[in-house]
Amino acid sequence: MPSKLLNGFRMLDLTDEKGALCGKMFADLGAEVIKVEPPEGCSTRRIPPYIDDIPDPDRCLYSIAYHAGKKSVTANLASAEGRALVTDLAAKADFLVESYPVGHLDSIGLGHDALAARNPRLIYTSITPFGDTGPGKNYQWADIVSWAAGGAMYLMGEEGKPPLQMSLPQAGLHAGGEAAVASMIAHYPRQIDGLGQKIVVNMQACIVWTLMNEQAMPFLHGNHLARSGAYAGSTGAQRKMVYECKDGHISILVAGGTTFAPSTRALIGWMGESGYGSEWMRQKEWTIWVPGVFMAMTEQDRQEIAELEETIGRFFATMTKSEIYAQALKRRILLAPVATAADIDRDEHLKARDFWVDVPHDTIGRTLVFPGPFAKMTATPIGGSTRAPRIGEHNDEIYRGVLGLSPQRIQELCGGGAI
């Protein structure tokens, strides 16, 4: 009985940062994921920052995080023998995921058609910045380019200042997640009829999808949003979403209607206990108060919103994030601390769920603490990763065990520069 969902299935991972998460998810689900990288190591091993700022591939946090649970072999795709190794591995794989420039693997005989001719079961997933047919198919890529092309950047930041990206770039992660889903969708029929297929993931489209349907605004409402810093909503109905407090920020959307009224009433009650707020706030029928959404925003609404936001701002400024969040949990006020990694690490809720996982890293002589599995499943555990492999750590295991090469042959291939 397999102990994990995808035990017994093998994926070849030829991605860089445009898709490293895909193989990580498959490894979490129990597949054998073999990272195929050049002899000098994949570019994902040289992304700062490094543990203790020592620029060593085994200390690269991106690699530590997103290659966990994988195995690593090296293959020099510039050599015929190196390419033959990948072809042979692909013949014994169930999945292949890659993010080379569009057409590159085809041009060296490692494209879908060539590999599927030998292994029709293979599900071959290509991650592309802009698809494989359009005018931008060969465009140079950086994560910020996808963030801009997909419309997310335009909506992030303040008016009058540059549009923004997050400090930990996200587009490659969305594409990796999408590649995992698409590969798994193709897996289901393949297990019935034995036929794989070719999948193309479009990273620009992956970012458009994160816009929460804002794309439809121009057609249906005749306007579109601009970036508005700490405020949410369209022009004329903007609400403050981020407030300063003693040690950082709190996110809260003060609104009415049946969904938000209980939370808004609880907040006003709490503020009242400390002498903040006005009588009208306590008297207001919040359940039917939805200006700017289902009813016109009047001048009075504007004044009330301004007063409310100003009051909340003063009130929150007297407390810390954790003090505010603790009360919110108790009083069921819908808000969240703008949590730092340190806040997340302290969260008692995550501890109660045994979220954090120790992963020993003999490579650097210490144990690192990882975020736990992306879901808890009753029959088959997810995750429990082993550490990211060293470059080529599994050459012997894979080339001998999977391809049946002799130790002498492996030595020769190393000497000849193929491995």
Next chain:
Amino acid sequence: MGHFALEGIHVLDFAWVGVGPITTKYLADNGAEVIRVESAAHPDVLRIGPPWKDATPGINRSQFFASFNTSKKSITLDLRKPKAREIARRLVPWADIVAESFTPKAMRNWELDYEKLRAIKPDIIMLSTCMQGQTGPNALYPGFGQLMAALSGFYYISGYGPGSCTPPYGAYTDFIAPRFAACALLAALDYRRRTGIGQYIDMSQYEAAMQNLTPALIDYRATGRVLGPRANGSDRYAPHGAYRCADEDDAERWIAIAVANDEQWHAMLQVLDAHTTESRFDSLEGRIEHAAALDEFVGSLVRKHNAHELTAKLQAAGVAAYPVENCIDIHHDENLEAFDFWHWLDHPEMGPSPYEGLEHRMSRTPGELRMPAPLLGQHNDEVFGKMLGMGPDEIEQLKKDGVIF
């Protein structure tokens, strides 16, 4: 093998709002039959959220709801009524998957929790997805995606520098968690096919979202370093950021540029017909160290250029660049067009409406937006009549009693 990858898979979908419906949309667009169990007494909040057809609210007029619910059917049952719950349970034997996304107590209160469903169908696969998971002290604390994006760390890495917080747009984590949830469901389906064993999936959207921040979380525990807001700063590229170009139609336009090495730097200067005698810009390290001055310099160079034309020139010279597109631009984007991304589906009440297409394309069993989103209860007669064998009188009575509602 049918035309679609997941033909023959049945999903009874109690989920609402974002993560649950987006997850089951993957299944529906790939051929699974997904029946959403809704209620007019407690409608999906997205059904009453904008954007609406003609900017006019209505239960069947929200594109926000429609986008997440293509290819699905809708029935209505007021689950507060015992009779409605009994009918819902009669649909369980039909289902391979049951999905829900309420706060944890709801399904228990309705006696539709995993233990109860398993008693009806032992190999059922059930997905529960909520804010913070089914267990733990904050399990019952409600929320929504914007707050989750703050709680799980994304807001804090968004801003112009220390003290600044300018969040990513919308319910950001709602667009992370579904990919993990869909993978878990699909893997569970395959596992059940091989072993006959179903299971229960507890997905905390908080825990799923953090998978997109793993390096920063490991770093904190290992070194104490806290990743914070840093505008468009980078340790790998310089220049790296968004730079203002010439206005078009009185609107400001920006271009995103990322330069990875000296070769690209010189190529960029050549495209812009620019020179610099600043020795601190000679190397990547120097440009990273003096990023603020560099940004000012690059900003001055691109200010009079058209963002689209400059993109074409920079890309031709091997420099990563793209216009910072807004929500009108993306509908005219030649690359999305070449991917056939946008789809206009003819919705029974809204008429032709703009839907996002799939983010991937499959060669053999391509998914498809098979139907626009369902009207509330559009498939009541089909499901209660044809599937459960109820007569028209019985259905009518149940409607009168507010059970089918």
